[in-house]
Every structure is written in C-alpha cells, then in structure tokens.
Amino acid sequence: MLELIALSKRYGDVVALDGLSMVVGAGRIHGFVGRNGAGKTTTMRIVLGLARADAGSVRWRGRPVTAEDRRGFGYMPEERGLYPKMTALAQIVYFARLSGMPAAAASAAAASILDSIGIGERSGEPVEQLSLGNQQRCQLAAALVTSPELLVLDEPFSGLDPVGVDALAAVLQTQVASGTAVVFSSHQLELVERLSDEVTIIDQGRVVASGAVSAVRGSRGADRLRVAVEGAENGWAEGLAGVRVVGRDGDEVELALEAGADDQAVLDAARRAGRVRSFRREAPSLTELFREVVSS
Amino acid sequence: MIRLVAGREVRERIRSKAFRISTGVTLLFILAVAILPGVLSDDGPTKYDVGVFGDRADRLAERLPEVALVGDDVEVRVRRLADAGEGERLVRSGKLDAALGDGRVVVKEELGNRLGFVVDEANRQVAAAAVLAGAGVGGEAAARILAPQPLEVRALDPKSDEEVARQGLVFIGTILLYGQLLGFGYWVASGVVEEKVSRVVEILLAKAPPAQLLAGKVIGIGAVGLIQLLVFLVIGLATAAAFGTVDLPADSLPIAAQVVGWFVLGFAFYSCLFAVGGALASRVEELQSTTTPLTFLAMGSLFAAINSGTDPSGPIARVATFIPFSAPMVLPIRVAAGEVGLVTVVVSVAIVVVSIVAVMALAARVYATGALHLRGQLKLRSALRQEAAGVTVP
Numbered sequence: 001m002l003e004l005i006a007l008s009k010r011y012g013d014v015v016a017l018d019g020l021s022m023v024v025g026a027g028r029i030h031g032f033v034g035r036n037g038a039g040k041t042t043t044m045r046i047v048l049g050l051a052r053a054d055a056g057s058v059r060w061r062g063r064p065v066t067a068e069d070r071r072g073f074g075y076m077p078e079e080r081g082l083y084p085k086m087t088a089l090a091q092i093v094y095f096a097r098l099s100g101m102p103a104a105a106a107s108a109a110a111a112s113i114l115d116s117i118g119i120g121e122r123s124g125e126p127v128e129q130l131s132l133g134n135q136q137r138c139q140l141a142a143a144l145v146t147s148p149e150l151l152v153l154d155e156p157f158s159g160l161d162p163v164g165v166d167a168l169a170a171v172l173q174t175q176v177a178s179g180t181a182v183v184f185s186s187h188q189l190e191l192v193e194r195l196s197d198e199v200t201i202i203d204q205g206r207v208v209a210s211g212a213v214s215a216v217r218g219s220r221g222a223d224r225l226r227v228a229v230e231g232a233e234n235g236w237a238e239g240l241a242g243v244r245v246v247g248r249d250g251d252e253v254e255l256a257l258e259a260g261a262d263d264q265a266v267l268d269a270a271r272r273a274g275r276v277r278s279f280r281r282e283a284p285s286l287t288e289l290f291r292e293v294v295s296s
Numbered sequence: 297m298i299r300l301v302a303g304r305e306v307r308e309r310i311r312s313k314a315f316r317i318s319t320g321v322t323l324l325f326i327l328a329v330a331i332l333p334g335v336l337s338d339d340g341p342t343k344y345d346v347g348v349f350g351d352r353a354d355r356l357a358e359r360l361p362e363v364a365l366v367g368d369d370v371e372v373r374v375r376r377l378a379d380a381g382e383g384e385r386l387v388r389s390g391k392l393d394a395a396l397g398d399g400r401v402v403v404k405e406e407l408g409n410r411l412g413f414v415v416d417e418a419n420r421q422v423a424a425a426a427v428l429a430g431a432g433v434g435g436e437a438a439a440r441i442l443a444p445q446p447l448e449v450r451a452l453d454p455k456s457d458e459e460v461a462r463q464g465l466v467f468i469g470t471i472l473l474y475g476q477l478l479g480f481g482y483w484v485a486s487g488v489v490e491e492k493v494s495r496v497v498e499i500l501l502a503k504a505p506p507a508q509l510l511a512g513k514v515i516g517i518g519a520v521g522l523i524q525l526l527v528f529l530v531i532g533l534a535t536a537a538a539f540g541t542v543d544l545p546a547d548s549l550p551i552a553a554q555v556v557g558w559f560v561l562g563f564a565f566y567s568c569l570f571a572v573g574g575a576l577a578s579r580v581e582e583l584q585s586t587t588t589p590l591t592f593l594a595m596g597s598l599f600a601a602i603n604s605g606t607d608p609s610g611p612i613a614r615v616a617t618f619i620p621f622s623a624p625m626v627l628p629i630r631v632a633a634g635e636v637g638l639v640t641v642v643v644s645v646a647i648v649v650v651s652i653v654a655v656m657a658l659a660a661r662v663y664a665t666g667a668l669h670l671r672g673q674l675k676l677r678s679a680l681r682q683e684a685a686g687v688t689v690p
Contacts, residue, residue, distance in 0.1 A: 048502040050668060067505070075502045081495030086308060097300050098503040142499060 007056035018205035031196035032185040074143035078154035084128035153184035193286040217283040222256040232274035301512020330535040349377040350397030359418040462545040466632040469555035480521035481570040488574025562624030568659040575666030597622035608633035620651035
C-alpha cells in the first residue's frame with residue numbers, strides 16, 4: 001500500500017503541492033485527475049524519488065519508502081523515454097537489470113513481457129524503427145518487466161487509439177488481479193471512471209475529492225435529473241425551486257438538483273407540462289463532478 | 297549499478313557508426329604516418345639544371361658544381377649556352393632552372409634559396425678570382441682565399457637521432473591524446489544530453505542515483521576511448537617496426553605507456569567538465585555553446601604542448617605543466633625531452649588528481665540539477681544555486 005502524507009513542494013514562487021495526501025491500495029486501480037499544472041506529475045516524481053518533497057512523506061507498506069523499494073516500482077513518465085538506437089529487447093533487459101534483477105532473470109522477463117504485449121517479433125529492432133504504438137508498448141514493457149508491486153503511470157493512455165486503450169486497460173486489469181497497486185493520471189475522465197476503483201481529484205496541489213469512484217460521485221456536486229416530456233413547452237422546468245437546467249436534448253432536459261431540492265415536485269411540474277416519457281435521477285458523472293469542483 | 301551503466305555505454309558505443317568511422321579514419325592516418333615516410337623516402341639530392349653564357353661562362357661552369365657540393369644536398373648540372381637569348385628560351389620552356397651570365401641570372405618565376413645560394417656564391421667566386429688575378433694573386437693563394445677550409449662544427453649538446461625519433465613519437469602520441477580527450481569527452485556531453493532529449497533520463501533516475509549514472513557513463517565511454525587509444529598505439533608501433541620506415545626510439549613502449557596514463561587522468565578531468573556541459577544543455581544544438589569554453593581550453597593546451605615541443609624549458613612549457621587542462625598533453629613531451637624530473641611529474645599528477653576530485657563533485661552537483669531540466673539552456677551559476685536550494689534529484 002502506498003501512502004502519501006501531506007506532501008508539499010514549491011518551485012521558487014510556484015506552489016506545486018500544498019499538503020497533498022492520498023492512499024493507493026494493493027490490487028486497486030487508482031485514477032489521478034487534475035488540470036494541467038495541478039501537481040500530478042510532481043506527485044508521481046516524488047513517489048519515484050525524482051523530486052524531493054519540501055514537507056510530508058511517502059510510505060510504502062507502512063514504512064518510509066526506500067531507494068530499494070523505488071527501484072522495484074514500475075514507472076511510465078509522461079514524456080516517455082527510450083533509447084532510440086537500442087533494440088527493444090536490449091533496453092528492457094537493461095531497465096530490468098537497473099531495477100536489480102540478475103542477468104538471466106532480466107533476459108527471460110524482458111522476452112516474456114515483450115511477447116505478452118505483442119511486440120515479441122519486433123524486439124530485435126531498434127526502437128526508433130517501431131511504430132509509435134509499438135514504442136508505447138515498449139515503454140509499458142519497461143514499467144512492467146520487474147512485475148512491480150506498484151505501477152505509476154503518467155498519462156499512459158494519451159496518444160492511444162481505442163484498440164490500444166482497451167489493450168492497455170486489459171494489461172492493467174491483469175496486473176491488478178495479481179495484487180499490483182496501480183496509480184495512473186489521465187485527462188480522459190470517462191476512462192478513469194470506467195477503469196478505476198478509486199479516484200483522487202486534485203487542484204492547485206490540493207486534493208479536492210478522493211475515494212471510491214461511486215462514493216466520490218455521490219458525495220460531491222449536485223445530482224442529475226434527466227426528464228423527457230412529450231409535448232411540453234421548452235421552458236417548463238425554469239423557475240422550479242432548487243433546480244438548474246444544465247442541458248437539453250430534444251424532449252429531454254438535464255437538471256442539476258441542489259441539496260434538499262424535491263425531485264417529486266419536479267415530476268409534478270413535468271406531468272403538468274406534458275406526457276412524461278422517462279424520469280431518471282443519477283449521481284453526476286466524473287466529468288461533471290470534475291468541472292464543478294475544479295471551476296468552483 | 298555503475299558497471300551496468302558503463303557496460304551499456306561500451307556495448308552501444310562500439311556498435312555505433314560514429315565509433316567505427318572515427319576508428320577507421322584515425323587508423324588510416326596512423327598507417328600513413330608509419331608507412332609513407334618509407335615510400336616517399338629520400339631519393340638523393342635536389343638536382344638543378346643551370347645554363348651559363350657570356351665572358352665568364354667557362355669559369356662559372358667550373359665553380360657551380362663545386363659550390364653545390366658545399367650546399368645543402370644540392371646537385372647542379374651545367375650546360376653551355378650560346379647567348380642570353382638561348383638561356384631565356386630554355387628557362388621559359390622549363391628545360392633549365394636558371395641561366396647565368398653577364399652579371400644576371402634568368403629564372404622563370406623566382407630564384408629559390410637553395411639555388412640562389414649556389415649561383416650567388418659561384419658568381420661571387422668568379423668575380424673575386426678575376427679581381428685577384430688583376431692584382432697579381434693567383435694559384436694556391438687565390439684558391440685559399442676563394443674556398444677556405446670549411447668551419448668545423450662542435451655541438452655542445454648534440455641532438456642524437458634517438459632524441460629526434462623520441463620527439464617525433466611523443467608528438468604523434470600527444471596529437472592522438474588530444475583527439476581522444478576531446479572526442480570522447482564530447483561523447484560524454486552528447487550522451488548526457490541525448491538521454492535528456494529522449495527523456496530516458498527520467499526512467500534511469502527512478503532506478504539509480506545521479507552520481508552513479510554519471511560515473512557509469514564516464515567510465516564506460518572512457519573505457520572505449522582507452523581501448524581505441526591502445527589499438528592505435530599498438531597498430532602504429534607494430535606497423536612502424538615491421539616496415540622499418542620510421543626510426544623508433546628504444547623507449548617507445550614507456551613513451552606509449554605514458555600517453556595512455558595521461559589519457560586516463562586527462563579523460564577523468566575533461567569528461568567531468570564535458571558532463572557539466574551536457575547537463576546544462578537541453579538540446580543537442582545547445583551543446584555548441586555549453587562546451588565551447590572547454591573546447592577552447594583543450595585547443596589552447598594543444599598549442600602549449602606544441603610550443604613545449606620546440607621549447608621544452610620555456611615559460612609556456614613550465615607554466616602549462618602545472619595547469620590541469622594542459623598537463624596531460626605537455627608533460628609527456630617535456631619528459632621525452634628530458635626536461636623534467638620525477639618531482640615535477642609527481643607534483644603535476646597531484647594537481648591533476650586534486651582537480652579531478654573537484655570537477656567530479658561539480659559534475660555530480662550540476663548533473664543532479666540539470667538531468668531533469670528538460671527545457672531551455674541552464675546557466676552554471678543557476679544550476680548550482682538550484683542545487684543548493686534542493687531543486688534536484690535526491
């Protein structure tokens with residue numbers, strides 16, 4: 001289990017992290033969300049020991065993280081990083097050995113991981129000759145080759161096509177099933193919502209929401225009410241107490257309900273306006289929640 | 297960890313095209329130096345064809361070959377001419393190098409120093425003989441005046457062939473040393489910046505402390521440079537010995553060993569500074585400006601070394617012996633010239649070693665800050681300030 005406790009970091013006058021705390025459990029996928037510059041990459045770099053926190057601590061399995069722990073973590077940096085002229089196999093072996101694996105084990109693990117992510121046949125080619133998609137896979141192999149107990153992935157899905165996204169998601173789920181803790185950052189919130197067990201939303205170096213995805217969706221932001229009414233005038237929902245119109249699609253309006261607003265009163269108003277075809281109440285999606293908490 | 301990093305450098309560098317090309321080109325150069333002097337060897341004295349005409353043609357024809365014997369490896373073949381006109385024609389057509397008579401000499405473009413000495417001296421002797429004859433001096437007296445016994449040369453400190461050969465060898469060794477220091481030093485700088493450009497450095501730093509990554513890189517690239525230098529020296533000396541074209545001094549091997557030893561020290565010193573140049577740049581193009589001061593210092597050191605070759609006890613040589621930039625190139629030359637004793641060598645080595653420790657510390661600090669500085673060129677002062685403020689890889 002990875003625990004970040006009250007991390008703070010300044011770069012000159014810029015506050016990058018301001019008392020950030022979060023927990024990533026073993027066998028869980030943890031989505032890490034925030035605007036550009038919110039502090040995601042800085043947080044990940046501190047976990048990997050690439051930056052030093054001004055205050056706060058990183059704990060792994062209940063004790064302060066050591067350099068030895070960190071060598072075993074799998075890391076995929078945002079801007080990627082491979083030696084262009086080295087073959088895929090040679091560099092995965094190299095990274096495995098830097099992580100502390102003996103030569104024979106590193107060779108075997110590298111060959112097997114490259115096979116399992118589908119670039120085994122091209123593993124003898126210099127990386128610069130691989131397609132971008134295959135380079136991305138090679139990058140993932142670099143993070144996975146040591147069978148790490150913690151995977152830290154900075155924007156792993158950026159630049160992938162839908163098939164690539166599914167393939168990577170499947171790989172992550174396999175890892176998690178074997179007990180790996182995964183934390184990944186992404187701007188694709190639907191993806192985060194679909195894949196993650198837990199999510200942490202940060203803004204300006206502070207956590208604004210954190211926990212199980214369903215709990216976070218339920219705890220923050222206004223619930224959504226989607227009501228489709230046949231034959232109603234457009235403005236039927238305007239002026240209802242505690243209700244805001246946030247979207248409209250044909251007959252259907254999307255309403256944000258403030259806390260304590262009466263959904264039954266909305267239903268009555270809808271029936272007065274016309275024939276109610278559907279009436280559905282749900283927690284805000286992660287995207288909606290994110291917009292709300294980050295813009296407030 | 298350091299061995300792993302160094303091992304990767306050795307494997308990848310030896311595989312690289314740049315390494316193969318530089319090895320090939322330098323080997324060609326070395327083979328040329330070792331073999332060509334034999335092929336282009338001395339084919340006897342320089343020959344000149346000189347025509348003579350006019351009143352004193354006979355006497356000039358007699359003196360010219362005699363005077364040439366005194367000259368520096370010159371032979372003159374004389375031809376009688378009818379008149380100045382024939383001389384001009386033959387000089388113009390290239391059949392004669394010069395036509396001499398009636399108090400003038402005709403040449404095509406210019407009268408060089410060597411031929412100039414011969415015709416001047418012959419002309420002077422003929423003219424002087426005429427004056428002496430007019431004054432009634434002739435026979436043996438005139439001959440002694442015109443061609444006195446040549447001076448006997450007594451050198452107090454004669455330069456033996458052995459010494460000349462030794463200086464030649466150590467000079468070539470120094471040129472090689474300079475090439476290796478600069479070439480492989482630059483590889484350290486470009487290796488550092490290439491890892492920044494490809495962003496690999498971020499993965500590496502998550503696995504290993506910056507000082508170890510840097511040490512591995514320097515040791516790996518240095519090992520390749522050392523192996524290459526040994527290959528150059530062995531092949532060069534073996535070729536020269538086999539063809540017998542170059543006079544090798546008896547102490548060739550100690551001289552070569554000295555060059556190798558100075559490569560190790562010099563590379564440790566220069567490569568750390570090149571690593572600083574690499575850490576300050578964030579693109580390969582910026583290496584130009586971050587390593588220029590270093591390149592100039594290395595070139596200045598080579599000039600100091602060349603100067604030490606001609607004047608091994610001069611002020612430049614004596615000062616350069618104690619400057620870490622120039623000591624590796626200057627000392628082998630001064631030692632070969634027998635100019636410095638053991639104490640000077642020990643002091644000079646000590647200065648270089650202390651400097652190495654200092655630049656290693658500097659390089660480790662700047663690298664820790666610069667390695668993750670991926671955008672824009674960093675200033676040395678700002679890198680050290682940030683390092684002090686903790687903006688660095690722990």
